[in-house]
Amino acid sequence: MAKRLRTTSALAAVVILVSACGSSTASPSAAASAAATAAPATAAPATAAPETTAPETAAPATGAPEANLPAVPTGYTELDAALGADKPFSGKKVSIQTQWTGGEGEGFAAAIKDFAAATGIAIQVDSIGSSHETVLKTRIEGGSPPDMAALAQPTGVLAYAAEGKVIDVATFMDATKLKAEFPSTIGLTSDGSHIWSIPTKADVKSMIWYPVKAFAAKGYAVPKTWDELVALADKIVADGSTPFCVSAGGPGTATGWELTDWVEEVLLKTEDPQVTNDWISGKIKFSDPKIKAAFDKVGSLLFKDKYVDGGGTAIVNADLKTVMDPMFNQDTAAPGCWMQKIPVWYGPDFFPDKRTNGGDSKYKIGDDGDIGIFPFPTISDTFKGAEGSADSFMVLNDRPEVRALAEFLATPEGLEGWIKSVGVLSPNVKVPVEWYADNYKLKVANAIATGATAIGFDASDLMPPAVGQGSFWTGISDWANSNGTNTDSVLQAIDDSWPQ
Amino acid sequence: MAQARTQESGLSRFVPIVSLIGLIIAALGVKVLIEPGGGQNLLASIYDLLGNAAGAEELRNGQGDQFYSKLLLGAVALFVGVGGIWLLFTGASTLVERFPPRIRDRIMPWIFVAPALVLLSIYLVYPAVTTVIGSFLDKKGAFTLANWASLGTGPFLEILRNNAIWLLVATSGSVGLGLLAAALFDRIRHEALAKIFIFTPLAISLVGASVIWKFVYAWQPPSQPQFGLLNAIWTSLGNQPVPWATTFPINLPAEILIMIWLQTGFAMVVFSAAIKGVSVEVQEAARLDGANDRQIFFQVIVPLIRGSIITVTTTIAIATLKIFDIVMSMSGGRNHDDVVAVRMFTEMFQFFNDGRAAALATVLFIAVLPVMILNLRNFRRQAAM
Numbered sequence: 063m064a065k066r067l068r069t070t071s072a073l074a075a076v077v078i079l080v081s082a083c084g085s086s087t088a089s090p091s092a093a094a095s096a097a098a099t100a101a102p103a104t105a106a107p108a109t110a111a112p113e114t115t116a117p118e119t120a121a122p123a124t125g126a127p128e129a130n131l132p133a134v135p136t137g138y139t140e141l142d143a144a145l146g147a148d149k150p151f152s153g154k155k156v157s158i159q160t161q162w163t164g165g166e167g168e169g170f171a172a173a174i175k176d177f178a179a180a181t182g183i184a185i186q187v188d189s190i191g192s193s194h195e196t197v198l199k200t201r202i203e204g205g206s207p208p209d210m211a212a213l214a215q216p217t218g219v220l221a222y223a224a225e226g227k228v229i230d231v232a233t234f235m236d237a238t239k240l241k242a243e244f245p246s247t248i249g250l251t252s253d254g255s256h257i258w259s260i261p262t263k264a265d266v267k268s269m270i271w272y273p274v275k276a277f278a279a280k281g282y283a284v285p286k287t288w289d290e291l292v293a294l295a296d297k298i299v300a301d302g303s304t305p306f307c308v309s310a311g312g313p314g315t316a317t318g319w320e321l322t323d324w325v326e327e328v329l330l331k332t333e334d335p336q337v338t339n340d341w342i343s344g345k346i347k348f349s350d351p352k353i354k355a356a357f358d359k360v361g362s363l364l365f366k367d368k369y370v371d372g373g374g375t376a377i378v379n380a381d382l383k384t385v386m387d388p389m390f391n392q393d394t395a396a397p398g399c400w401m402q403k404i405p406v407w408y409g410p411d412f413f414p415d416k417r418t419n420g421g422d423s424k425y426k427i428g429d430d431g432d433i434g435i436f437p438f439p440t441i442s443d444t445f446k447g448a449e450g451s452a453d454s455f456m457v458l459n460d461r462p463e464v465r466a467l468a469e470f471l472a473t474p475e476g477l478e479g480w481i482k483s484v485g486v487l488s489p490n491v492k493v494p495v496e497w498y499a500d501n502y503k504l505k506v507a508n509a510i511a512t513g514a515t516a517i518g519f520d521a522s523d524l525m526p527p528a529v530g531q532g533s534f535w536t537g538i539s540d541w542a543n544s545n546g547t548n549t550d551s552v553l554q555a556i557d558d559s560w561p562q
Numbered sequence: 563m564a565q566a567r568t569q570e571s572g573l574s575r576f577v578p579i580v581s582l583i584g585l586i587i588a589a590l591g592v593k594v595l596i597e598p599g600g601g602q603n604l605l606a607s608i609y610d611l612l613g614n615a616a617g618a619e620e621l622r623n624g625q626g627d628q629f630y631s632k633l634l635l636g637a638v639a640l641f642v643g644v645g646g647i648w649l650l651f652t653g654a655s656t657l658v659e660r661f662p663p664r665i666r667d668r669i670m671p672w673i674f675v676a677p678a679l680v681l682l683s684i685y686l687v688y689p690a691v692t693t694v695i696g697s698f699l700d701k702k703g704a705f706t707l708a709n710w711a712s713l714g715t716g717p718f719l720e721i722l723r724n725n726a727i728w729l730l731v732a733t734s735g736s737v738g739l740g741l742l743a744a745a746l747f748d749r750i751r752h753e754a755l756a757k758i759f760i761f762t763p764l765a766i767s768l769v770g771a772s773v774i775w776k777f778v779y780a781w782q783p784p785s786q787p788q789f790g791l792l793n794a795i796w797t798s799l800g801n802q803p804v805p806w807a808t809t810f811p812i813n814l815p816a817e818i819l820i821m822i823w824l825q826t827g828f829a830m831v832v833f834s835a836a837i838k839g840v841s842v843e844v845q846e847a848a849r850l851d852g853a854n855d856r857q858i859f860f861q862v863i864v865p866l867i868r869g870s871i872i873t874v875t876t877t878i879a880i881a882t883l884k885i886f887d888i889v890m891s892m893s894g895g896r897n898h899d900d901v902v903a904v905r906m907f908t909e910m911f912q913f914f915n916d917g918r919a920a921a922l923a924t925v926l927f928i929a930v931l932p933v934m935i936l937n938l939r940n941f942r943r944q945a946a947m
Contacts, residue, residue: 196911221914224701317896372783378897379781379805528913533717536896543809543897559717562708 129176130478131470137239138469140462144181151463152182158467159201159208160187161194161453165411166263169484173477177470183463202227207458210468212262214453215523216251217530222456223251223258229457232257234465240472243490248452248519259454260472263480264489266507267323267405267520268330268448271386273394274434282400288331288359288441295369298400304371307399308364309385310378310542318535321377321542322522323449324364324403327438329356330447335516338447342524344560348553357553359441361546371399374542387414390425394432403438405451406487406507428502435506437513448514451523452489487511526561533559581653588649591642594635601635602628650677690927696920709921721900725883725929728818728901732882735822737875740829745859747830748837757834761827768824768887775820776892779806810898817899820888825881829874836867869944876937883929902926 134145144151162170167189178185188208190197195218201207202222213219222228231240237257244250244261251259277284280301285291295305310321329338333352340346341353348354365374371388372379388398390413410416410423413433425432440446457468470476474493480486481493485501487508498504511517522530537556541548594600602621609618621631654673658666700706712718747756763771780790781803788794793803806816840863848862864871886903889895895904902922910919 199911218914317894371785375781375805375809376783378808526913528909528915531912532908536898539808539896540898555716558715 129180130173130475130482131176131180132473132475136469136473138235138466138472140234140465141469141473144183144463144466144470149182151466153184154182154461154463155184155186156210156461156464156467157186157188157208158210158212158455159194159198160189160212161191161214162212162263163189163191165409165484166407166486169480169486172479172483173471174467175479177467177476181463181466183467185467202458209457209459209461209464211456211458212453213259213456214451215527215530216259216454216519217524217527219251219259219454219456220253221527223253223256227458228258229460230256230258231260231457231468234460235469235472243472243474243492245491246489246517248450248489248517251454259456260468261452261454261489262471262477264450264452264487264511265405265407266448266450266487266510267403268327268438268450268510268514269406269435269506270401270403270438271389271408271433271435272401273389273397274429274431276394276397276400277434279395284436285439287439291439292363295363295366295401299368303397304368304388304399305401306364306370307380307385307388307402308370308377309380309382310539311381317378318538319522320382320404321360321364321538322534323405323520324360325353325356325538326518326521327403327449328359328441329353329521330449330516330518331438331441331445332356332359333445335445335447335518338518338521342521344525347560348556349550354549354553357541357546357549361541361549365542365545374545377542378539383412383417384414386412389433390414394425406503409503431502435503437506437510445516446514447516447518448510449520450511450517451520528561529556529559578653578656581649581656584645584649585653588642588646591638591646594638595642601631601638604638605631605634647677693920693923693927696917697924699917699920701914701917706917709915709917712918713921713925717900718905720898721902721905722925724814724899725885725901727814728821728882728885729879731815732818732821732825732885733875733879735818736825736829736878737871739822739826740874741833741864741871743826743830744833744837745863748834757827757830760830763824764827766824768820769891771820771824772888772891775816775823776807779816781805781808807892808897813893813897813899817888817892820892821882821885825878829878832870832874833867836870837863840866869940872940873937876933876940879933880930883933884926902929 131145132141135142136145160167160170167187170187174185174187177183195213198208198211198213202211207227219228232255235257237255240250240257240260248264249261250257251261272284276282282294282297283290285294298305308320308324310318326338329341329352332355337346337352341348341350346353364370364377367373370376386399386402386404389400389402391398409427410425413423413425415425416423427433427435438448455468455471457464472490474488474490477486477488477490477493478497481488481497481501481504485504487498487504495508498508522534524530525534533556537552540555541552594604597603605627606618606621609615609621617627621627651674655670658669658673661669697709698705698707700708713722743757743760747753750756766774777789778791779793780788781793782788782790784797784803788797788803790803790806792806797803804812807813844862844866845858848858853861884903885901886907889899889901889904890907893899895901895908902925906919906922906926909915909922
């Protein structure tokens with residue numbers, strides 16, 4: 063009996079151990095091979111077709127006489143050294159984790175290509191996609207963070223900074239220079255004297271996408287004010303169609319942000335930007351009359367009968383990827399919906415033909431193309447704020463070559479490759495407007511940003527995450543599901559969820 | 563026996579030396595595994611030995627035959643892992659063999675179990691304890707009861723309520739339907755064929771099933787054609803389309819139905835085997851005593867397969883308590899259908915509330931405990947039988 067027990071326990075132990083060891087030893091090599099597959103993505107040339115009608119010449123071609131690099135001296139110590147003739151950081155490795163896949167991934171690869179070639183620094187980009195934040199948190203808390211990482215929400219940056227996981231870039235970069243180049247609210251993530259992240263890839267959200275040719279055919283004029291917008295919507299309804307396409311669904315479980323954007327937009331266009339700031343910091347509650355007024359204003363438009371096909375339920379159920387498909391009905395000749403408020407990052411990736419078949423979309427963006435963009439109409443004469451946001455870079459490991467890359471990405475040239483290939487807005491004010499000249503949507507976005515009386519960073523991204531990505535999203539879904547009839551109880555529920 | 567003993571000890575004389583050599587090799591292997599770029603460097607030194615200096619140089623610079631260096635690394639890992647374990651057990655058992663028999667028999671089982679216990683402590687007990695401690699810490703690491711107190715507020719009560727509904731409905735639904743299917747299919751001609759239909763969903767992952775059912779539940783505005791199966795049927799009966807998956811409270815049963823669809827097959831297969839194990843004589847005897855079919859089923863078969871019922875119920879109950887995938891892939895728990903496991907994830911990774919996430923994890927752990935104990939008791943009773 064004892065012997066049998068011995069054999070059994072031995073067998074059991076071996077089985078447990080082998081399976082445990084098997085999985086634990088397998089993981090490093092699995093990670094390594096994953097990294098190996100990710101690495102070529104950076105090295106691959108930016109073969110992506112430009113997203114818009116930008117002429118070929120604007121795309122950076124290999125061997126182009128002018129590389130996308132800042133002129134030395136750049137004002138940053140390590141960057142100057144890295145770009146020096148002796149390439150001191152050659153062969154060094156820097157890892158970056160981003161959420162950018164697809165077109166954005168190609169854009170970022172184009173942005174760092176010339177820098178990597180000129181300095182010899184091997185930049186490994188881990189493009190994680192939708193599980194980026196989960197993977198990043200695991201890596202940071204686990205003590206092996208990437209050297210740099212991008213985050214969309216400044217609250218996330220501040221949370222890591224509070225834990226002491228983020229390097230203060232002001233310790234090696236000239237804070238005065240940074241503040242001069244990123245003066246806007248969509249700027250440096252900072253608390254007091256520390257600068258925890260540098261913005262990159264800015265988005266302008268105050269824009270509405272519409273079918274240009276159908277507007278012309280019907281004789282609709284682009285609305286400049288809220289009243290004109292409502293009048294146009296009424297006209298569209300009278301003509302038997304549906305004015306708006308709105309989706310509070312996706313990507314993934316990120317439901318609700320398109321609706322929160324509507325509210326934030328209206329607030330910036332009806333009240334002083336300080337109201338938005340106080341709302342973010344919790345000084346003004348959701349149940350405050352000013353915030354409620356913004357909700358009501360949005361509700362009066364989106365929940366009005368026939369303004370959105372299917373009403374509030376449709377907003378909650380619509381998938382972000384497909385919500386604008388009705389606009390392309392009969393090649394945009396007979397749109398099923400006419401207007402969608404969506405940020406500048408939107409584009410052909412979401413158009414039905416490219417989405418289903420790949421390749422290039424046959425629909426062109428532009429005032430003379432198929433799909434155009436107009437600025438979100440103004441509401442008040444005084445407050446003409448615009449809404450925007452920006453992803454930003456945190457530095458998580460302090461090494462000279464990491465500093466050099468961080469400094470490079472802070473320069474206007476740090477995004478030049480991306481701007482001129484796939485197209486992106488830089489939050490750096492030193493970026494010359496001409497860089498956007500060939501790209502319709504960037505031109506429009508830049509005009510919106512420079513023409514606004516104030517730029518407000520997406521408020522829900524700055525609120526405590528339990529609200530900004532939690533109760534605000536669930537609340538606004540509730541609100542839409544009830545077609546805006548329960549505004550007071552929804553606002554109260556969000557207030558109750560505010561962390562003490 | 564005596565002869566075998568001497569042979570063994572004759573062999574065991576070499577074991578310490580072999581073990582020592584093995585240990586050194588294993589240590590070197592571990593060094594290669596831990597070292598960044600260990601695989602490349604190892605292959606590079608092999609190339610150096612073979613006289614392929616150029617290949618070695620390329621490898622050290624992070625280029626060249628990276629694939630082979632990874633393959634080599636995998637081989638080293640396999641060797642160190644499997645060989646190391648073998649070495650550990652052989653070495654340890656040889657050492658213990660030298661003790662007097664009485665002590666040896668005492669120690670031997672522990673030698674074999676110890677590594678597993680150590681690994682269990684590192685990977686299970688240690689994280690569990692830190693999780694419980696973490697649930698009492700605030701963001702700055704100071705003691706607080708706030709994480710636990712917050713679980714008594716509105717949204718969390720809603721989550722606990724949802725979990726309770728899941729537990730009751732999904733468990734009783736799958737067990738009940740499984741039992742029904744097992745009992746009915748026991749009497750039909752093409753039993754295997756019928757069972758396949760119920761059993762097949764079990765092969766589908768929870769996320770896969772959720773994707774399938776997302777299409778079943780899909781909603782389109784009333785003006786559009788309904789491509790969701792359920793709404794297509796529903797509207798053809800003259801009703802308005804219902805957003806099954808996104809509106810509370812209909813989304814709760816809609817999601818639970820997926821779990822029942824998946825788990826009924828499992829319950830059915832176990833029950834079916836158990837029912838076939840009930841001897842015909844007992845049923846015959848009952849029939850002779852004048853029992854009808856229903857009485858035989860409820861008063862003879864069910865008591866006899868009680869052990870299987872408890873095992874299946876507890877297994878499904880544990881899976882249901884920990885439910886994550888279905889809710890996460892259907893809606894992320896954003897439409898009043900949140901459950902503990904999903905909220906734990908969002909609190910941790912989206913809201914940066916590690917303490918509250920730890921408290922939720924502990925709640926889940928405590929909730930699973932009684933079910934586990936019930937299950938263990940049942941095992942013990944069966945073992946006694």
